[in-house]
Amino acid sequence: MTMKPAERARQVVEILSDYYPQATCTLTHQSxxxxxxxxxxxxxxxxxxxxxxxxxxxxxxxxxxxxxxxxxxxxxxxxxxxxxxxxxxxxxxxxxxxxxxxxxxxxxxxxxxxxxxxxxxxxxxxxxxxxAFGAQAIVVDTHCARISRLLGFTDSDNPVRIERDLSKVVPLDSWTPWGHLMVAHGRQLCRARCRLCFDCPVRHLCRYGMAVDEADQTESGCV
Ligand code: SF4
Missing domain, CATH: 1.10.340.30 (Hypothetical protein; domain 2)
Structure with missing residues (x-):
């Protein structure tokens, strides 16, 4: 992968923002x-x-x-x-x-x-x-941690280190959207038990996705 991580992250944000235009906080709140x-x-x-x-x-x-x-x-x-x-x-x-x-x-x-x-x-x-306050902050939940590792932006299991790793590559104005995009992606295509890499719009930017074999994915029943 020759592209710099920050450029890859920028492209991931751009593509997933188009793919999940409704991605936002999933907890209903008014305040x-x-x-x-x-x-x-x-x-x-x-x-x-x-x-x-x-x-x-x-x-x-x-x-x-x-x-x-x-x-x-x-x-x-x-x-x-x-x-x-x-x-x-x-x-x-x-x-x-x-x-x-x-x-x-x-x-x-x-x-x-x-x-x-x-x-x-x-x-x-x-x-x-x-x-709630309009700042930029990366929420590292299970989706964010798992998918950020698969994408190759971190190798850590520690949420604080994952946040630190992501803050070095994700554009600052996309820190809050990053969390929402990871949740949306984790629910739809990059599921914990069944990653649909061959339907994924960021496979060409993903460390795991580029290495996965289509036959393996089909045999796993994940189609
Ligand atoms: S290519 Fe596969 S592992 Fe990578 S983000 Fe897409 S679904 Fe997830």
């Missing part, structure tokens, strides 16, 4: 608070399920004060179907209380402040920065 709640609930749960849960949750607890005051069991009943509901209810109450105590009930707009909130790690902080 930073709603996105923060959705992101906490989305741990080990699908965004689709979270989107079914949050309308009723936001009806009951539309802001940090109402969530902080809520009895734990009332939150648990509303989020029970998304798994780990006890620890998530605790995290939601703790986060709401921390917002009231330290941020006047508002969701802070820096990654450092976000990561000091209970239940908020780097992935959620970057999601908020990109999709």
């Amino acid at each position: 930073p608070w709603e996105l923060l709640v959705g992101a906490i609930l989305a741990s080990q749960c699908t965004d689709e399920r979270v989107n079914k849960i949050t309308p009723a949750l936001f009806d009951h607890f539309p802001d940090p004060p109402s969530m902080a005051r809520a009895p734990q069991d009332e939150i648990e009943v509303l989020i029970r179907s998304c798994g780990l509901f006890r620890s998530k209810a605790k995290a939601l109450r703790g986060t709401a209380a921390a917002l009231i105590e330290s941020h006047h009930g508002q969701v802070p707009s820096t990654a450092e402040e976000l990561m000091r909130l209970p239940g908020v790690g780097r992935k959620i902080a970057n999601l908020l920065m990109g999709d």
Whole structure:
């Protein structure tokens, strides 16, 4: 592969942006608070399920004060179907209380402040920065990590190192879209168990895709 990684990444962004023009944040939200709640609930749960849960949750607890005051069991009943509901209810109450105590009930707009909130790690902080506050931030979820490795932009399993590797090659104005494009691609063509490399519009830019043999892919039942 003679093309420089940054040029390959630029072309991947360009092609996948055309291929997935609707790629955007898949958690339904109207405010930073709603996105923060959705992101906490989305741990080990699908965004689709979270989107079914949050309308009723936001009806009951539309802001940090109402969530902080809520009895734990009332939150648990509303989020029970998304798994780990006890620890998530605790995290939601703790986060709401921390917002009231330290941020006047508002969701802070820096990654450092976000990561000091209970239940908020780097992935959620970057999601908020990109999709609630309009900054450029690379969200390294399982799709992003896996596909970025396949494309050959990182060899790491560590999300922080993957983010660092990607930040060196992905154009700065595409850091937030990169995460959305990886999710869209991971769901449609570059699936975890069945990569459809021969239908993939970026195969000519992909380290794995250029090495894969069509016969192997067909024999694997992945057609
Ligand atoms: S060529 Fe295959 S491995 Fe590479 S991005 Fe496309 S589907 Fe994924």
